[in-house]
Amino acid sequence: MIQALAKKATVRDDVATESQERPAIRIKGLSKRFGSFTAVDNVTIDIARGEFFMIVGPSGCGKTTLLRILAGLEAPTDGSIDVSVEAGSQRPVNSMVFQGDSIFPWMTVWDNAAYGLKMRRAPQAQIKEVVGHYLDRTGLLKFADAYPHQLSGGMKQRVSIARAFANDPEILLMDEPFSALDAQNKLLLQEELLRIWEENKKTVLFITHDVDEAVKLGDRIMVMTAQPGRVKTVVPVSLARPRDVLELQQNPEFGKLVHQIWSSLREEVQRARELDEAKGVRK
Numbered sequence: 493m494i495q496a497l498a499k500k501a502t503v504r505d506d507v508a509t510e511s512q513e514r515p516a517i518r519i520k521g522l523s524k525r526f527g528s529f530t531a532v533d534n535v536t537i538d539i540a541r542g543e544f545f546m547i548v549g550p551s552g553c554g555k556t557t558l559l560r561i562l563a564g565l566e567a568p569t570d571g572s573i574d575v576s577v578e579a580g581s582q583r584p585v586n587s588m589v590f591q592g593d594s595i596f597p598w599m600t601v602w603d604n605a606a607y608g609l610k611m612r613r614a615p616q617a618q619i620k621e622v623v624g625h626y627l628d629r630t631g632l633l634k635f636a637d638a639y640p641h642q643l644s645g646g647m648k649q650r651v652s653i654a655r656a657f658a659n660d661p662e663i664l665l666m667d668e669p670f671s672a673l674d675a676q677n678k679l680l681l682q683e684e685l686l687r688i689w690e691e692n693k694k695t696v697l698f699i700t701h702d703v704d705e706a707v708k709l710g711d712r713i714m715v716m717t718a719q720p721g722r723v724k725t726v727v728p729v730s731l732a733r734p735r736d737v738l739e740l741q742q743n744p745e746f747g748k749l750v751h752q753i754w755s756s757l758r759e760e761v762q763r764a765r766e767l768d769e770a771k772g773v774r775k
């Protein structure tokens with residue numbers, strides 16, 4: 493359920509020597525149609541190794557569809573995706589973190605976080621070290637024996653994050669992981685995510701509706717158009733790292749970027765609403 497279920501995206505393993513120069517993900521002319529309906533249209537983008545790449549766009553513009561194609565859960569209708577992995581790598585291609593509950597309710601926090609490594613039959617000592625590390629980094633070590641029903645929403649999302657990082661994938665796919673959280677918990681989890689990410693700079697693709705979140709976390713932000721989902725613009729975020737998500741809000745550059753993204757997004761949100769109204773669907 494969580495990890496690289498199928499490698500439907502092309503996985504290149506012939507790039508060990510040139511992997512530094514090659515993008516981690518190369519998406520070329522990617523389209524997805526469901527019957528006669530075009531959800532994603534001709535998306536072309538390179539994502540660099542170690543990049544924190546944000547995707548924003550109006551509801552229904554194909555963000556999740558794009559991520560599901562990257563995860564191998566959906567096949568593209570046209571175009572291609574190349575994910576470059578180091579030659580001989582045993583690591584999974586990707587791990588996904590969704591919004592809401594995506595951890596196994598019948599497993600303890602520890603077992604949830606260890607799931608990917610156990611499935612790969614990693615040595616016990618490695619599981620102990622890696623899972624212990626990420627539970628510690630997410631403040632969950634003392635809840636290692638707890639079950640999900642004993643945890644708050646924020647803690648469950650922490651387990652998802654610990655599990656995803658412990659799995660050590662080539663790329664991390666995050667679909668609105670914090671959207672169900674209250675503002676305070678969201679801020680804490682954003683801080684934690686950045687802190688953990690700074691340790692090993694994984695390539696991350698992160699979908700959000702929250703423009704502030706996109707600017708706080710991302711290296712670049714892709715704004716998608718309303719139906720069909722195309723690349724409208726890609727905005728680089730030049731804010732220095734490591735970032736303090738609270739302090740950032742006082743940074744004039746942060747405000748400018750939020751305004752820039754919103755200006756680009758606003759007409760797409762408006763267009764999505766008109767399209768929905770024309771179809772008789774109100775959101």
Ligand SMILES: Nc1ncnc2c1ncn2[C@@H]1O[C@H](COP(=O)(O)OP(=O)(O)OP(=O)(O)O)[C@@H](O)[C@H]1O
Pocket residue numbers: 526531549550551552553554555556557558
């Ligand atoms: N399996 C499917 N069959 C038919 N239509 C689908 C399928 N999956 C998605 N769609 C449609 O494709 C479009 C894009 O959906 P998707 O979930 O990717 O959008 P999104 O941008 O992630 O939306 P949101 O922001 O609301 O989560 C929507 O109109 C959706 O109804």
